[in-house]
Amino acid sequence: NAWLKPFGFFFSPELSTSNRATLGGMINTDASGQGSLVYGKTSDHVLGLRAVLLGGDILDTRPMATALAETLAQTATPEGRLYQQVLTRCREHRALILEKFPKLNRFLTGYDLRHVFSDDMQTFDLTRLLCGAEGTLAFVTEARLDITPLPKVRRLVNIKYDSFDSALRNAPFMVEAQALSVETVDSKVLNLAREDIVWHSVRELIADVPDKEM
Structure with missing residues (x-):
């Protein structure tokens, strides 16, 4: 972000450990932090990955039409077998995945099976499976990222409450107001x-x- 700042952009997932975090670590844990209510988490800003599979084969991921993924799944390669398995499993268990996976803005570290397909099932993206997999599926070597224009204005609002409990009860208002960060x-x-x-x-x-009492 220090390099991007002169150009008026930044990589918006911001962590408390940003001064020592790495992009690889953020991708592998699908990290998020301050500002995630507005900007989302790391996987929301990864456009594609290059990764090395267990056998040494190279896998390039990106959002693609489901029809193209089905064509790739017919090839007799490790990549083709991978596409075939993920397409089949995620289709077969789609209803269960939608029912059981929690509907949260900030999800969890693990296999994000829900977002391998778009909501209309017309787009397929293995990137969402690798983000958050903690390196258990492949070794990420390159990433294409989406960057965000720096906000032109930031304001700090200081709100005083009669009690700590009343402050906590006001949290839904903060969410509705799309507060970038709340302390x-x-x-x-x-x-x-x-x-x-x-x-x-x-x-x-x-x-x-x-x-x-203060």
């Missing part, structure tokens, strides 16, 4: 922060709530 800080942390050397730079933003 909840309770009174214990705030009172400890008063002793920090940088408190003077933020104290005007964090006023006491009358008749309430």
